[in-house]
Amino acid sequence: MSLHIGAQPGEIAETVLLPGDPLRAEWAAQTFLTDPVCVNRVRGMLGFTGFWRGHRVTIHGSGMGMPSLSIYANELIREHGAKTLIRIGSAGAMQEQVALRDIVLAMTSSTLSTPSRGTFRELNFAPCADFGLLAAAHGAALAKGARPHVGGIYSADVFYDERPDLNAELTRHGVLAVEMEAAELYILAARHGARALAVLTVSDHLLTGAALSPEERQTGFAEMVEIALEAAFS
Ligand code: ADE
Secondary structure: OOOOOOOOOOOOOOOOEEEEEEEHHHHHHHOEEEEEOOOOOOOHHHEEEEEEHHHHHHEOOOOOOOHHHHHHHHHHOOOOOOOOEEEEEEEOOOOOOOOOOOEEEEEEEEEEOOOOOHHHHHOOOOOOOOHHHHHHHHHHHHHHOOOOEEEEEEEOOOOOOOOOHHHHHHHHOOOEEEEHHHHHHHHHHHHHHOOEEEEEEEEEEEEOOOEEEHHHHHHHHHHHHHHHHHHHHO
16 A cells, blocks of 8 residues: 555556546446456545456546646556556647647647656756657557647646746647646656656647537547557557
8 A cells, every 4th residue: 555545565557547537547447447446545536457458457547737646656656566657638739730539649748847846946857758658559549540649748737727828839839739747747757767658638629719528528538548558558
């Protein structure tokens, strides 16, 4: 057990998928894994371990935002032996060519700050995805007929954003989409020698105001789980 994860030693797999929402973790485990076992419910943050095509996998909620993800990713890697961590989540598009339902694979992520700010101080560290996972996810997405975009994203500290000027600069600099967790995941993976990737579905569009319905979000979520699993074990 660790402070926020009630799993016993050995109950977390080396490969972990990280949706933000714990109920999505439960749904994905029940839908895609065989013999899923609940290994965490501390503070309602659900985690399940089971098998996908014979491979052992844990699907564990990360919560929303980098401070929350940082708690779970730290404990998963440092105390439970996770070696491959793939965030699966939603993002807001920041480019015209990125449409609702498209897949964004985050090669890197820009931030104003992360929980690791104190480590780097004046340095602007460039968090980056594991290339093998990124390439495998790109192949898996294309094979499914999805529309994957690969490039930089923005991991924001706040959902209700008061900086339209900053968003406009990020759009001008080619940033594909905004979410709230990937940068810290990439930094922690780099620090502890793990592999990380964020596979994102576009759920809303910052330039047009369009947004997916809850049913459409669920379909996009299922596609992301499949892409992440195929990438992890390719
Ligand atoms: N996740 C999905 N859409 C988002 C948005 N517009 N801002 C931040 N995180 C998001």
